[in-house]
Amino acid sequence: MPKLGMETIRKKQLIEATITSIHECGFSDISLRMISQKAGVSTGIVHHYFRDKNDLLQATMRKMLEDLRISVLQHLKGTLSPEERIEALLSAYLDPKLFEPETVSAWLAFWAHVPHSDRLKRLQHVYEKRQMSTFRHAFKSLLPHEKAEKAARGIVALIDGLWIRTSLQENVIDYEQAHEIVQQYYEMLLYQNSKTKLGRKNATC
Amino acid sequence: MPKLGMETIRKKQLIEATITSIHECGFSDISLRMISQKAGVSTGIVHHYFRDKNDLLQATMRKMLEDLRISVLQHLKGTLSPEERIEALLSAYLDPKLFEPETVSAWLAFWAHVPHSDRLKRLQHVYEKRQMSTFRHAFKSLLPHEKAEKAARGIVALIDGLWIRTSLQENVIDYEQAHEIVQQYYEMLLYQNSKTKLGRKNATC
Amino acid sequence: MPKLGMETIRKKQLIEATITSIHECGFSDISLRMISQKAGVSTGIVHHYFRDKNDLLQATMRKMLEDLRISVLQHLKGTLSPEERIEALLSAYLDPKLFEPETVSAWLAFWAHVPHSDRLKRLQHVYEKRQMSTFRHAFKSLLPHEKAEKAARGIVALIDGLWIRTSLQENVIDYEQAHEIVQQYYEMLLYQNSKTKLGRKNATC
Amino acid sequence: MPKLGMETIRKKQLIEATITSIHECGFSDISLRMISQKAGVSTGIVHHYFRDKNDLLQATMRKMLEDLRISVLQHLKGTLSPEERIEALLSAYLDPKLFEPETVSAWLAFWAHVPHSDRLKRLQHVYEKRQMSTFRHAFKSLLPHEKAEKAARGIVALIDGLWIRTSLQENVIDYEQAHEIVQQYYEMLLYQNSKTKLGRKNATC
DNA sequence: CATGAATGAGTTTTCATTCAT
DNA sequence: TATGAATGAAAACTCATTCAT
Numbered sequence: 016m017p018k019l020g021m022e023t024i025r026k027k028q029l030i031e032a033t034i035t036s037i038h039e040c041g042f043s044d045i046s047l048r049m050i051s052q053k054a055g056v057s058t059g060i061v062h063h064y065f066r067d068k069n070d071l072l073q074a075t076m077r078k079m080l081e082d083l084r085i086s087v088l089q090h091l092k093g094t095l096s097p098e099e100r101i102e103a104l105l106s107a108y109l110d111p112k113l114f115e116p117e118t119v120s121a122w123l124a125f126w127a128h129v130p131h132s133d134r135l136k137r138l139q140h141v142y143e144k145r146q147m148s149t150f151r152h153a154f155k156s157l158l159p160h161e162k163a164e165k166a167a168r169g170i171v172a173l174i175d176g177l178w179i180r181t182s183l184q185e186n187v188i189d190y191e192q193a194h195e196i197v198q199q200y201y202e203m204l205l206y207q208n209s210k211t212k213l214g215r216k217n218a219t220c
Numbered sequence: 221m222p223k224l225g226m227e228t229i230r231k232k233q234l235i236e237a238t239i240t241s242i243h244e245c246g247f248s249d250i251s252l253r254m255i256s257q258k259a260g261v262s263t264g265i266v267h268h269y270f271r272d273k274n275d276l277l278q279a280t281m282r283k284m285l286e287d288l289r290i291s292v293l294q295h296l297k298g299t300l301s302p303e304e305r306i307e308a309l310l311s312a313y314l315d316p317k318l319f320e321p322e323t324v325s326a327w328l329a330f331w332a333h334v335p336h337s338d339r340l341k342r343l344q345h346v347y348e349k350r351q352m353s354t355f356r357h358a359f360k361s362l363l364p365h366e367k368a369e370k371a372a373r374g375i376v377a378l379i380d381g382l383w384i385r386t387s388l389q390e391n392v393i394d395y396e397q398a399h400e401i402v403q404q405y406y407e408m409l410l411y412q413n414s415k416t417k418l419g420r421k422n423a424t425c
Numbered sequence: 426m427p428k429l430g431m432e433t434i435r436k437k438q439l440i441e442a443t444i445t446s447i448h449e450c451g452f453s454d455i456s457l458r459m460i461s462q463k464a465g466v467s468t469g470i471v472h473h474y475f476r477d478k479n480d481l482l483q484a485t486m487r488k489m490l491e492d493l494r495i496s497v498l499q500h501l502k503g504t505l506s507p508e509e510r511i512e513a514l515l516s517a518y519l520d521p522k523l524f525e526p527e528t529v530s531a532w533l534a535f536w537a538h539v540p541h542s543d544r545l546k547r548l549q550h551v552y553e554k555r556q557m558s559t560f561r562h563a564f565k566s567l568l569p570h571e572k573a574e575k576a577a578r579g580i581v582a583l584i585d586g587l588w589i590r591t592s593l594q595e596n597v598i599d600y601e602q603a604h605e606i607v608q609q610y611y612e613m614l615l616y617q618n619s620k621t622k623l624g625r626k627n628a629t630c
Numbered sequence: 631m632p633k634l635g636m637e638t639i640r641k642k643q644l645i646e647a648t649i650t651s652i653h654e655c656g657f658s659d660i661s662l663r664m665i666s667q668k669a670g671v672s673t674g675i676v677h678h679y680f681r682d683k684n685d686l687l688q689a690t691m692r693k694m695l696e697d698l699r700i701s702v703l704q705h706l707k708g709t710l711s712p713e714e715r716i717e718a719l720l721s722a723y724l725d726p727k728l729f730e731p732e733t734v735s736a737w738l739a740f741w742a743h744v745p746h747s748d749r750l751k752r753l754q755h756v757y758e759k760r761q762m763s764t765f766r767h768a769f770k771s772l773l774p775h776e777k778a779e780k781a782a783r784g785i786v787a788l789i790d791g792l793w794i795r796t797s798l799q800e801n802v803i804d805y806e807q808a809h810e811i812v813q814q815y816y817e818m819l820l821y822q823n824s825k826t827k828l829g830r831k832n833a834t835c
Numbered sequence: 836c837a838t839g840a841a842t843g844a845g846t847t848t849t850c851a852t853t854c855a856t
Numbered sequence: 857t858a859t860g861a862a863t864g865a866a867a868a869c870t871c872a873t874t875c876a877t
Binding site: 538542610617 | 655657741744755789790792799818819
């Protein structure tokens with residue numbers, strides 16, 4: 016009998032080698048030879064565990080999305096109030112780990128590739144809907160409906176934008192500052208609302 | 221109008237074919253054959269007008285950055301007050317033309333490639349510094365210095381993030397809503413400041 | 426019946442899987458992976474029972490030739506007169522079983538490969554000599570020697586040609602018609618002879 | 631301007647190299663490297679003129695079929711009576727050139743591959759129908775309809791079968807003998823008919 | 836006996852680039 | 857200027873074969 020459980024190990028190895036390779040050379044310049052060398056295995060092995068290059072790339076994206084999802088769930092664990100949940104979401108999406116250039120590189124590469132792969136499009140779509148609905152849902156307890164939608168859209172866009180800059184800037188972005196910017200956006204959204212409600216209350220008197 | 225030389229015409233043709241190709245196939249899957257076919261010329265022609273493939277890609281990015289720069293300058297023309305200038309900048313960066321999927325695709329592809337090309341890095345860096353300094357400068361007349369920096373960072377990140385979603389979403393994003401989100405962010409930044417100043421004044425009474 | 430050892434069982438499985446694979450994909454596109462999957466065993470198993478791929482292919486051809494030989498012997502059993510023997514041979518070589526597309530496919534594939542494998546060449550040679558000599562011998566009792574040789578050659582060629590058409594034609598050949606054609610050829614050979622002899626006799630009168 | 635008319639020359643070179651390669655190594659063992667080497671060009675050139683390997687193989691078969699068709703037409707030129715036409719067809723299909731082992735090898739390889747390629751199936755089908763209808767048509771002037779059909783089937787099968795033996799036999803077949811065999815079959819078909827008709831006439835008296 | 840993990844050579848294919856015309 | 861023929865290196869992918877378990 017051959018060694019058991021190799022599949023899980025090898026797939027993980029290869030996916031991690033893929034992420035590193037994308038960071039180092041860019042999505043358009045990675046080759047299976049490079050990936051398998053980095054993983055310390057032969058080229059043939061890739062096709063033993065993945066149908067083809069695309070399959071490996073999809074698995075890599077799925078892994079990144081899944082890691083993110085799990086991280087978010089862990090941050091959300093034990094939260095009760097909407098405020099707590101949003102704070103948790105912000106911590107999750109602003110985790111320093113996610114701002115490591117290697118990770119951001121890979122994300123950016125995948126985003127750029129999404130429009131050209133139906134599978135990636137589907138994956139990205141599912142995760143994006145989940146992300147949006149988590150934010151939207153939390154905001155709906157704090158803001159009127161139409162504002163909740165806009166707030167959710169704004170906050171995920173802001174986070175994505177800050178991520179990108181991390182990848183594009185020479186000197187690694189101060190991720191603390193990124194956090195402050197998002198935090199401030201969040202607080203302004205809430206304050207602006209309370210102010211409005213107050214105004215309305217006064218108006219009704 | 222002066223008669224354009226072949227060089228100008230061919231370069232433009234090729235750069236436009238490159239943008240379209242990137243949109244259609246993704247940065248990693250374009251070939252010179254594809255580009256020259258789309259431009260309606262022979263494969264060999266590319267090397268008459270560009271040193272190599274990389275040169276063409278850089279020229280393409282330079283063209284995109286230049287178009288953006290010119291568009292921004294035109295929007296800024298005639299503006300006087302900081303408020304006017306910021307409104308103009310927002311109009312420039314939220315121009316529907318810039319939200320066309322083809323354009324966003326190309327931008328996203330270039331962003332993803334920036335970390336792996338020194339030339340692109342330099343181009344991107346120049347553009348980014350210019351963009352940031354324009355925003356920062358305008359904000360500095362309206363906000364205290366440390367807030368201006370953060371505001372500028374926030375607003376460009378928000379714009380980039382909204383762009384990305386355009387590229388990633390199946391159903392084209394409501395670019396009107398993008399505008400509203402940015403506009404609201406901008407207004408909140410200003411209001412928050414005035415409120416703070418007001419609060420402080422009251423406190424001193 | 427003696428209990429079959431694993432070896433016998435496995436070899437049979439693999440040889441049958443090989444024939445099916447050749448029929449389905451063609452000689453040039455079969456892989457050991459495909460064959461072992463079709464046989465329901467692991468890839469490694471092939472090398473337990475066969476030296477290498479070529480060995481398996483030779484064994485497969487040997488099996489087909491052997492099946493044919495046995496079938497011919499069974500048809501010949503109990504025959505006495507040359508006429509009976511030839512009728513029996515025709516029945517044997519025109520057995521519907523041999524006209525099944527799967528079988529013909531495999532035969533055709535092997536024929537095409539014969540010129541490039543010394544082992545196959547030898548196998549084919551032995552079989553062909555046996556076939557020819559059986560026919561020739563039977564014909565020699567019915568026809569003058571030089572005619573017997575030609576008759577044998579003609580009849581085996583005719584049979585092979587009809588086989589081929591089975592493999593090449595979309596709509597399965599009417600094997601009944603094939604039988605009639607061969608039968609007619611056979612009868613004409615005999616009649617032509619008797620007529621000639623008769624003619625000669627008449628001439629001598 | 632590049633050299634003109636290269637396409638025709640290169641395609642011919644490559645197709646001929648393919649035929650030779652098939653003869654030398656067998657259909658399952660030819661590689662594009664081998665073919666291009668034999669043609670004296672680089673490997674890349676193959677994909678300049680043919681979509682892929684399959685495309686080259688199809689072109690090769692098409693060329694062989696086309697050569698055969700032209701040869702047949704030339705043999706038929708100027709023939710008037712059905713007898714003349716059939717004699718011409720036999721000469722065409724029994725041309726010594728067609729019995730060269732290299733040619734027969736290639737034909738056999740293609741026949742073996744036909745069942746696994748829709749394109750080849752279509753090609754083969756068209757040519758076969760043409761061949762059959764030419765023979766059938768000629769025979770219909772000489773034999774009753776149902777006999778003409780069988781005669782045509784028989785004669786093409788006989789020819790194919792004789793071809794095959796050429797490829798399978800060590801010592802090159804005496805193609806003269808092949809000719810005699812076919813000629814004899816043809817004559818017997820005609821004689822048998824005249825005899826039958828005669829018999830019928832007698833019967834009606 | 837049997838597995839399937841692993842290898843590495845070999846195959847098809849793509850592609851940027853050069854060059855004669 | 858422009859063509860597209862030609863190259864050769866490198867890519868993705870396949871596969872027979874070996875081997876530890």
